Amino acid sequence: AQSVSQHNHHVILSEAASLELGCNYSYGGTVNLFWYVQYPGQHLQLLLKYFSGDPLVKGIKGFEAEFIKSKFSFNLRKPSVQWSDTAEYFCAVNAKSSASKIIFGSGTRLSIRP
Amino acid sequence: DAGVTQSPTHLIKTRGQQVTLRCSPKSGHDTVSWYQQALGQGPQFIFQYYEEEERQRGNFPDRFSGHQFPNYSSELNVNALLLGDSALYLCASSRQASGNTIYFGEGSWLTVV
Numbered sequence: 001a002q003s004v005s006q007h008n009h010h011v012i013l014s015e016a017a018s019l020e021l022g023c024n025y026s027y028g029g030t031v032n033l034f035w036y037v038q039y040p041g042q043h044l045q046l047l048l049k050y051f052s053g054d055p056l057v058k059g060i061k062g063f064e065a066e067f068i069k070s071k072f073s074f075n076l077r078k079p080s081v082q083w084s085d086t087a088e089y090f091c092a093v094n095a096k097s098s099a100s101k102i103i104f105g106s107g108t109r110l111s112i113r114p
Numbered sequence: 115d116a117g118v119t120q121s122p123t124h125l126i127k128t129r130g131q132q133v134t135l136r137c138s139p140k141s142g143h144d145t146v147s148w149y150q151q152a153l154g155q156g157p158q159f160i161f162q163y164y165e166e167e168e169r170q171r172g173n174f175p176d177r178f179s180g181h182q183f184p185n186y187s188s189e190l191n192v193n194a195l196l197l198g199d200s201a202l203y204l205c206a207s208s209r210q211a212s213g214n215t216i217y218f219g220e221g222s223w224l225t226v227v
Contacts, residue, residue: 004156036218043118044157044204044218090156100147100208100216101170104156 002027006105014113019078021108023091033074034092083114118207118219126225135190135222139207146188149204200226
């Protein structure tokens with residue numbers, strides 16, 4: 001069955017701390033991988049995506065993620081978080097053959113203490 | 115601004131009623147997908163419309179139906195509402211030819227009482 005697992009339900013960090021959010025997926029076939037962010041009261045926004053090539057991808061606002069195929073993982077990282085990073089983060093996957101059907105993880109709520 | 119517009123923003127319905135939610139895709143996009151996001155959960159795929167036909171469907175009952183119009187806009191209809199249908203309903207659009215980049219609207223909050 002297709003699924004995405006996000007290991008942390010709620011993460012609390014202080015400003016300037018480093019961030020790593022875990023994501024593992026189970027999906028047959030060739031996939032695209034995504035991280036979306038949902039700020040309070042706003043729509044889902046794409047942080048970064050991996051389609052092919054360099055497994056280390058850089059996104060907006062200083063975020064990056066590394067695709068490790070052997071571990072079926074796509075962890076999100078940021079060296080130094082800011083208060084404005086407070087949001088819900090969703091890891092997601094779709095099949096290259098079925099791009100509109102995205103499978104989302106349950107999300108990780110990130111709270112940053114000023 | 116993602117360019118995908120949804121209406122209404124919020125609505126309250128009673129159990130057993132029917133609801134229609136609307137979506138206009140981003141300019142240049144021809145494919146619309148609908149997702150349900152319950153509180154504290156990630157979005158779940160309901161179905162996808164392309165060329166006015168339902169192309170894919172997630173694990174949702176037949177009470178959930180949709181439509182796509184010639185101008186690519188779309189409607190999501192839910193019949194015989196249940197309390198458990200209370201959620202944020204998200205519309206996403208993409209262009210079939212380039213398929214992989216999907217844009218989400220801000221969603222319609224449905225509360226069933």
